[in-house]
Amino acid sequence: MIHDFRYIRPKSLEEVHDLLSNISEQGCVFSGGTDLFVDIRAGLSTPDFVVDLKAIESLHQFSFDKQEGLIIGACVTVNELIRHAAVQKHYSILATAGRELATHQIRNRATVVGNVVTASPCGDMASPLLCLDAEVVVLSSKGSRNILLSDFITGVKSTRLRPDEIVEKILVPGRMIDAIGGYKKLKRIRGHDLGVVSVALLKGKDTLRFAISSAAPTPVLLTDFPPSTSVRDIQAAAQRAISPIDDVRCSKEYRAFMVSAFIERLMNEAG
Amino acid sequence: MMVRITVRVNGKEYTREVVESKTLLHFLREDLGLTGTKEGCGAGECGACTVILEGHAVNSCLILAVEADGSTIETIEGEVKNGRLSRLQEAFHNHHAVQCGFCTPGMIMTIKDLLRRKPKPSRDEIIDGIEGNFCRCTGYEQIIEAVLDASGQLGESEGLKYAR
Numbered sequence: 001m002i003h004d005f006r007y008i009r010p011k012s013l014e015e016v017h018d019l020l021s022n023i024s025e026q027g028c029v030f031s032g033g034t035d036l037f038v039d040i041r042a043g044l045s046t047p048d049f050v051v052d053l054k055a056i057e058s059l060h061q062f063s064f065d066k067q068e069g070l071i072i073g074a075c076v077t078v079n080e081l082i083r084h085a086a087v088q089k090h091y092s093i094l095a096t097a098g099r100e101l102a103t104h105q106i107r108n109r110a111t112v113v114g115n116v117v118t119a120s121p122c123g124d125m126a127s128p129l130l131c132l133d134a135e136v137v138v139l140s141s142k143g144s145r146n147i148l149l150s151d152f153i154t155g156v157k158s159t160r161l162r163p164d165e166i167v168e169k170i171l172v173p174g175r176m177i178d179a180i181g182g183y184k185k186l187k188r189i190r191g192h193d194l195g196v197v198s199v200a201l202l203k204g205k206d207t208l209r210f211a212i213s214s215a216a217p218t219p220v221l222l223t224d225f226p227p228s229t230s231v232r233d234i235q236a237a238a239q240r241a242i243s244p245i246d247d248v249r250c251s252k253e254y255r256a257f258m259v260s261a262f263i264e265r266l267m268n269e270a271g
Numbered sequence: 272m273m274v275r276i277t278v279r280v281n282g283k284e285y286t287r288e289v290v291e292s293k294t295l296l297h298f299l300r301e302d303l304g305l306t307g308t309k310e311g312c313g314a315g316e317c318g319a320c321t322v323i324l325e326g327h328a329v330n331s332c333l334i335l336a337v338e339a340d341g342s343t344i345e346t347i348e349g350e351v352k353n354g355r356l357s358r359l360q361e362a363f364h365n366h367h368a369v370q371c372g373f374c375t376p377g378m379i380m381t382i383k384d385l386l387r388r389k390p391k392p393s394r395d396e397i398i399d400g401i402e403g404n405f406c407r408c409t410g411y412e413q414i415i416e417a418v419l420d421a422s423g424q425l426g427e428s429e430g431l432k433y434a435r
Contacts, residue, residue: 001294005291006272007291037334038314054338104385
């Protein structure tokens with residue numbers, strides 16, 4: 001690595017809280033490290049120490065119950081999510097989006113929570129989780145608080161997480177387990193590439209929702225269309241809600257065009 | 272600071288003092304002299320550094336050596352047994368799936384992991400399986416054929432018979 005740092009692998013949350021209360025040094029918590037070590041190598045992040053959360057058993061919690069819904073602990077990897085039978089059965093939108101995230105090797109390390117906390121505009125997990133009304137459970141030495149995911153991400157790579165807090169888990173309510181889900185992502189190559197634009201759809205008995213990534217500083221949630229809404233009306237609402245930019249990956253016009261194209265394809269597939 | 276770690280690589284145990292910020296990739300290459308694992312992009316995109324850690328294919332450029340303390344690791348050096356290529360290596364050789372060879376160690380480790388999960392992957396499953404490994408020479412076709420052959424899915428007219 002270009003930058004030297006200390007490595008700490010605590011076994012309890014109390015130790016993590018102590019480490020993060022230390023304000024004289026900068027620490028970064030991580031589990032997969034697939035974003036953090038890229039940033040450190042590129043000189044974008046220069047922590048004094050890194051805190052590996054993987055030895056904390058409670059952060060590996062991963063459970064499903066029809067009433068409680070799905071609980072995804074901070075150290076649950078994307079491949080664990082994809083392989084989970086209840087996720088495949090009840091939250092297919094999460095499994096479909098998870099398969100689009102980077103590569104098999106990355107998915108073996110990268111975590112669902114990490115992808116959300118990184119808060120990249122092109123992250124794959126935030127938009128399906130937004131459609132599912134997910135909540136983020138945040139911990140510090142002062143206690144825990146729940147934040148709706150729609151309030152949690154505040155901008156490009158910024159969230160409501162305070163420096164002394166970590167995300168313990170994500171809660172996905174059980175009320176939408178029978179909804180049909182879909183996820184479409186445009187990328188330049190198969191495999192590891194940042195998304196050019198992506199759209200998630202969730203269609204339940206009384207609800208129709210979309211979330212769009214890579215088309216605004218944060219993922220955009222379009223919620224509570226009556227299920228009978230026409231494709232054209234949804235496309236119009238989506239175009240009003242997004243603010244795509246030109247960048248190295250494509251033009252803003254192409255992004256906007258593909259948002260509407262994906263909405264139409266997802267609607268056709270959802271029937 | 273230096274930290275003492277112990278890893279089991281290709282069945283052999285190694286204990287070494289290592290700098291905390293060193294990647295597993297650099298540890299394998301510089302400290303253990305196992306230079307078969309390659310460094311390409313260093314950012315988890317090209318897959319040249321793929322090794323199997325605790326049974327899972329991972330990018331060793333994005334993992335710290337200290338994170339791997341106590342782990343079992345498989346690298347390309349573990350493929351040859353008693354001077355003989357593994358079935359997968361032999362299929363790569365027979366199908367000319369190696370051109371410059373830089374991607375091959377990572378490619379082989381990724382496919383080894385794939386074949387453990389799916390002993391007879393379809394063509395599409397192979398393409399999906401190697402999405403994290405870039406080859407800039409072969410155009411992938413020979414690699415896909417090698418995997419089909421190594422998993423016993425090519426007839427004698429299509430595949431080349433193994434020497435074994």
